[in-house]
Amino acid sequence: MVKSxxxxxxxxxxxxxxxxxxxxxxxxxxxxxxEHVITGSVLFTFGAGWGLLALATTxxxxxxxxxxxxxxxxxxxxxxALLVCAPGADTLDTLGWIWPPILLGLLAMVVVGVHRELPxxxxxxxxxxLLTIYxxxxxxxxxxxxxxxxxxxxxxxxxxxxxxxGYRLHLTCAGSGTPxxxxxxxxxxxxxxxxxxxxxxxxxxxxxxxxRAGRGWSEPAPGVQDGLDVAADLKALLDRAGIPAPFVLxxxxxxxxxxxxxxxxxxxxxxxxxxxxxxxxxxxxxxxDYPAFYRGFRRISALLPSLxxxxxxxxxxxxxxxxPRAARDTRRFHQLSATLYRSLRDEVAELPxxxxxxxxxxxxxxxxxxxxxxxxxxxxxxxxxxxxxxALSTNSRHRVVPCTHTALVTSxxxxxxxxxxIRDVIKAVRFTTLLPA
Numbered sequence: 001m002v003k004s005x006x007x008x009x010x011x012x013x014x015x016x017x018x019x020x021x022x023x024x025x026x027x028x029x030x031x032x033x034x035e036h037v038i039t040g041s042v043l044f045t046f047g048a049g050w051g052l053l054a055l056a057t058t059x060x061x062x063x064x065x066x067x068x069x070x071x072x073x074x075x076x077x078x079x080x081a082l083l084v085c086a087p088g089a090d091t092l093d094t095l096g097w098i099w100p101p102i103l104l105g106l107l108a109m110v111v112v113g114v115h116r117e118l119p120x121x122x123x124x125x126x127x128x129x130l131l132t133i134y135x136x137x138x139x140x141x142x143x144x145x146x147x148x149x150x151x152x153x154x155x156x157x158x159x160x161x162x163x164x165x166g167y168r169l170h171l172t173c174a175g176s177g178t179p180x181x182x183x184x185x186x187x188x189x190x191x192x193x194x195x196x197x198x199x200x201x202x203x204x205x206x207x208x209x210x211x212r213a214g215r216g217w218s219e220p221a222p223g224v225q226d227g228l229d230v231a232a233d234l235k236a237l238l239d240r241a242g243i244p245a246p247f248v249l250x251x252x253x254x255x256x257x258x259x260x261x262x263x264x265x266x267x268x269x270x271x272x273x274x275x276x277x278x279x280x281x282x283x284x285x286x287x288x289d290y291p292a293f294y295r296g297f298r299r300i301s302a303l304l305p306s307l308x309x310x311x312x313x314x315x316x317x318x319x320x321x322x323x324p325r326a327a328r329d330t331r332r333f334h335q336l337s338a339t340l341y342r343s344l345r346d347e348v349a350e351l352p353x354x355x356x357x358x359x360x361x362x363x364x365x366x367x368x369x370x371x372x373x374x375x376x377x378x379x380x381x382x383x384x385x386x387x388x389x390x391a392l393s394t395n396s397r398h399r400v401v402p403c404t405h406t407a408l409v410t411s412x413x414x415x416x417x418x419x420x421x422i423r424d425v426i427k428a429v430r431f432t433t434l435l436p437a
Contacts, residue, residue, distance in 0.1 A: 187255075197415050
């Protein structure tokens with residue numbers, strides 16, 4: 001009779017092998033990969049660990065674990081299907097209604113097999129905890145799908161959806177007058193976080209804010225987009241929505257690169273520019289800490305879509321209390337969507353290309369340009385590169401203000417500096433004057 005101790009060691013070893021291999025893959029060679037690659041690889045390696053357990057216990061013990069064959073086969077087949085078929089966001093959204101009940105039903109069958117076939121401490125200390133984690137992801141996935149469906153009915157887009165070539169982008173405009181102010185969001189952000197600025201500027205002129213493809217109310221683009229694609233999308237959006245030039249472009253954070261590319265490609269449409277703590281185009285080359293930050297963030301951003309689909313965002317995403325209530329709720333709703341994080345992952349992956357494209361446009365001529373830089377928590381080397389941004393125009397001002405990077409948009413108090421900068425550019429455009437000191 002074979003004792004339970006060898007089985008316990010096999011269970012612990014095979015389970016640990018699956019977890020460690022999956023972890024090594026997603027932070028190593030697969031770091032930064034697309035959602036279906038991350039999820040498919042994790043499922044396949046977890047399944048391989050259970051399959052190895054089934055094989056090992058059949059060959060080397062008197063207690064073969066048939067339940068491990070069932071669980072391992074199901075996970076490996078599902079993982080392989082994701083890797084081969086590469087489903088898009090819409091397909092994965094639909095599968096969100098299907099896979100949680102199937103997983104929970106499978107786990108119920110597996111628990112019966114574990115109770116019947118597996119002796120020793122590993123049942124309580126290893127297998128049941130892992131199966132509990134699987135069950136939690138199933139419940140979380142079901143909750144995420146249902147909750148997002150309910151929230152989509154409760155939150156309706158405030159503007160219009162405009163077809164830009166096979167997919168629609170969300171655009172909201174308010175106010176009247178010329179030039180039209182166009183607000184370009186930072187990395188992973190949606191139109192909702194501009195509420196303080198857009199509401200105030202609507203008293204002065206027409207102001208438009210939109211969601212880039214795959215986030216907010218906008219539909220995903222068919223492929224990954226670089227900065228040139230984003231600029232082309234914005235041009236098509238403004239043209240098809242009937243928004244006439246000239247434009248004052250306002251870019252926050254990474255939105256600065258898209259503003260710069262748009263102004264370089266369509267200079268006849270751009271009358272002025274405001275960069276709110278804009279990301280410099282040479283950040284990867286000139287900021288000492290940025291390359292390491294980028295490599296880490298790219299790996300992290302690739303994990304977020306998969307984590308969002310199992311409902312983790314419901315527990316960790318909090319509404320920004322600095323925003324007005326309606327904008328705060330809308331922004332949180334958008335930040336709970338796996339589709340947004342797919343878009344964020346793609347944007348991060350294309351960031352080096354987009355920065356390079358922005359760097360190719362080195363002059364705004366004499367168009368009014370105000371660069372507003374956030375002094376609080378600025379990383380080493382940031383301010384000299386902000387000076388370089390101000391040098392893009394012969395009619396520019398660089399203003400350093402005592403607030404954080406995000407507060408320039410989301411804080412009602414700090415946003416006043418941003419609003420004033422935009423108003424100064426509007427005035428300079430209207431009256432063809434130099435910017436005030």
